[in-house]
Amino acid sequence: MSQDASTEGDLRNTGMSLKHDREWDYELDRIVEAVEERNATKVGLQFPEGLKRRGPAVADDLRALTDDDVTYMLSGQPCYGACDLDTYLMRRTDVFVHFGHSPMKESEKIIYVPLFSNVDPFPMMEDALDELPEEDVGLVTTAQHMNRFGEMKSWLESEGYTVHTRKGDDRLTHEGQVLGCNYASADIDADQVLYVGGGKFHPLGLAMEHPDKKVVIADPVNNVVTVADTEKFMKQRYGAVHRAMDAEKWGVIFCTKIGQGRWEMAEEIVNDNDDAYLITMDEVTPDRLRNFDMDAFVNTGCPRITTDDGPQFHKPMLTPGEYRIAVGDEPLDSLSFDTFHGTW
Amino acid sequence: MSQDASTEGDLRNTGMSLKHDREWDYELDRIVEAVEERNATKVGLQFPEGLKRRGPAVADDLRALTDDDVTYMLSGQPCYGACDLDTYLMRRTDVFVHFGHSPMKESEKIIYVPLFSNVDPFPMMEDALDELPEEDVGLVTTAQHMNRFGEMKSWLESEGYTVHTRKGDDRLTHEGQVLGCNYASADIDADQVLYVGGGKFHPLGLAMEHPDKKVVIADPVNNVVTVADTEKFMKQRYGAVHRAMDAEKWGVIFCTKIGQGRWEMAEEIVNDNDDAYLITMDEVTPDRLRNFDMDAFVNTGCPRITTDDGPQFHKPMLTPGEYRIAVGDEPLDSLSFDTFHGTW
Incomplete structure (x- = not known):
């Protein structure tokens, strides 16, 4: 299993950028x-x-x-x-x-x-079986492959698996669906989860949210089977938290995108910390934050900008949970993946 | 007079980035x-x-x-x-x-x-007199120096000049004020105009809008006197128009910023051209346009993005007037600076 450092953690590679041409149904x-x-x-x-x-x-x-x-x-x-x-x-x-x-x-x-994909998921699912030794398996996918979710489940059952699926919460439309910020559909009673879909963006989040589970990736877009490896990301998270422990001035980002705002969370931080400043923006980018002379940032918007793009910012960028650790409100071992719930 | 190629045409250098620290009145x-x-x-x-x-x-x-x-x-x-x-x-x-x-x-x-500047404009204005041989002179400045506009005018009069000033149109608050997109305050009966203010952004626009006038820059922020030189920019404009003449697919940008939208202009272009596609956005950046497979773009938003940042885009980017030339509706010698009028 090799990881391509140039593409993982790049929000542009969400499985939507195509290696081979697919037909989409634009309805x-x-x-x-x-x-x-x-x-x-x-x-x-x-x-x-x-x-x-x-x-x-x-x-x-x-x-x-x-x-x-x-x-x-x-x-x-x-x-x-x-x-x-x-x-x-x-x-x-x-x-x-x-x-x-x-x-x-x-x-x-x-x-x-939704732009359902017409890619055949079964060859890669078959290849993935070697990585799934136990009888119980969770099954998740993205919106693009939802049209074949029932077939995928039946196929795994025909291979002898007990397949665990869940709808997740309000933020998710379908049973078995994952988002980059929500893996409630993988809160299932199995230690291994099969993710079927393009790219590593979703399964990396899944593995960070569920560190006790083995996340196997059957990628029918890039024709590859891998196991999600979060080590690099977790090291980056701990590194960012440690670097932010000395911060005096904090920039607290409230994202103005319709589905990415957590106002109460942002307000609570600035109310409790006299050295925290509320900054509002839609796109959270390194360029925009460079304008602010802060020692560290806490991002209440999209958690994937924090975890995946974090190293691109000029100062440590933390999730709200990581901020609590950095300021001493929570112990270091409480570090966990930041997920989004609810709609807007 | 030397021109610094690395700063002119950079929208970040609007005279607001400081060479020496100034005191601002935040009111x-x-x-x-x-x-x-x-x-x-x-x-x-x-x-x-x-x-x-x-x-x-x-x-x-x-x-x-x-x-x-x-x-x-x-x-x-x-x-x-x-x-x-x-x-x-x-x-x-x-x-x-x-x-x-x-x-x-x-x-x-x-x-x-407005953040009025406390910089003394008169030493640089005095230096600028050598470049202003005629009796009639126009006088313009930016919002930052408006608090001393009356003094500037009196001082020029005491030096023997007949000073011409104008309020311009609705988009401008003060007599003698210029914006990056509006130089109506320089529609005066004089062949030479003195611009007092920081940076070259405003006087370059002024010189492009009024190519028949000599625009002298008295810059009290960077302590320099220069004469606006638009040659490089005009060559770029003609080059962009020529490169766009072969374009088949046009991206027509409608800017969603409150004071930068020209909807009728954008709509008219797409209604008249079956190969034109309307694209809406707030920040008009090279990255965002790279996502669209067009041969050329016409920007109905901020004209300074077109003229100053033009070369940074992957395809020719034209003003609406330049578009008319490129598609053959207007002759090449009608090329002129794109200005914005009205409020929102």
Whole structure:
């Protein structure tokens, strides 16, 4: 099992950037129907980063199927999940289509097109069996492969496994679904979990959230089977916490993205610490934080920016739980993965 | 006169990044009064890029002057002008303070603190006289030096000049004020204009907008007198237009920042051109546009991103006027600087 240091921990590699071309189902009929039903004249289309370049072709197809007076608008905002809706575009269009993710929260205004993959998951699942010696196994996947989740489960059962699945919590749409920030669907009674899907982003989070479980990755996009290894990330987390222990001035980041805000958490920290300053932003980037002369940051927004992009920031960047350790409120061995619950 | 290629055309160098420390008047009394009057519990503070690191100290001073139950929030969003309000923070705070710019549009919600400079403009103005041989001279400056505009004008008159000044249009608050996107205050009856202020960002725009005028820069921040030279920029503009003439697919950018949107202009282009795609975003950056497989872009947002940052984009980026030339609707000699008018 080799880990590619240049891609893991890179939020752009979420399994959506393609090694080989896949066919996606853009569900144009469903969009056209909504446009006609609502007499829409403005339609917003939002794609995740890896699929943004398909946007113009999708807009072309939709233009051919709808009246000339419909204007299609492509969101140019970064998008890293269903938590990350372009609310500006959503509010100013009659139909707003969010591609690539399943609903974090149902809304009449938004059409979610999950973009189910047509990749065959079974060859890699078969290869993964060597890494799954026990009878009990958990099964999880991402929105892209949800359309075949039932088949995957049946197949594992036919191989003699007792398959454990769970819906997780409100943040998750489907049984067995994981998000980069939520692995409640893996709170199951098995010591090994099979993740079927592209990339290492999701299984790395899963392994950090469930350090007692073996997380086996069957990746049908890159045709590879690996076991998630969190060692590098955990070392980075402990290193960041230690470096932040001397911090005097803290920047507390409140993320303004619709599904990434934890206001009470941010407010509590600044209320309890006179040397903490509340900073609000949508995209949390090294460039933006460089403008603030802080000794350390605590990020109440997307936990994956903290854990995966952490080393790119000029000062230690901690999760709220890690902050409690750094300021001495909690012991070091309480360090755990930061997860997001609820919708917005 | 030497031009520093590494700083001109860099939007971060707007004269706000300091070579020597200046004292700013943050007008804390005015802010405290508003906090008390409105019984505010949430106060938003927005600084331009070069002054963001002063934010925590300003928040500390305000905390000492107001009740404990007031929470101060620092905007971490990039900010490049009064056009660039953090509307998220503005809508979610009881008092919203925008530092470093004068009002583009008055609003009861917003307190504008222009941050007047205490730098003495007269030594550099005196040095600039050698470059101003004619009797008639225009006089312009930025928000930071507006507090001494009357003195500057009187001083020039005492030196024997006939000084021409103008308020410009709705986008400008003060007589003689310029913005990076609006030089209506220099529409005066003189062939030479004296710009007093830091950096080359504003006078370069002024010289591009008024190519028939000599623009002399008296920079009291960096202690230098120069004459604006637009040659490099004009060559880049013609080069970009020529490279875009072969473009088939056009990305048309509509900027969602409150003071940078020109919707009718963007809509007209996509309505007239079947190969044009509307892309919406707040920050217009090379990274974000790289996601779109276009041959060229036309930016209906901030013209300074187009003219000053243009070469950083992977494909030619044109102003709306330059687009008309590239697609053959207008002759090449109609090329002119793109200005913004009106508020929002």
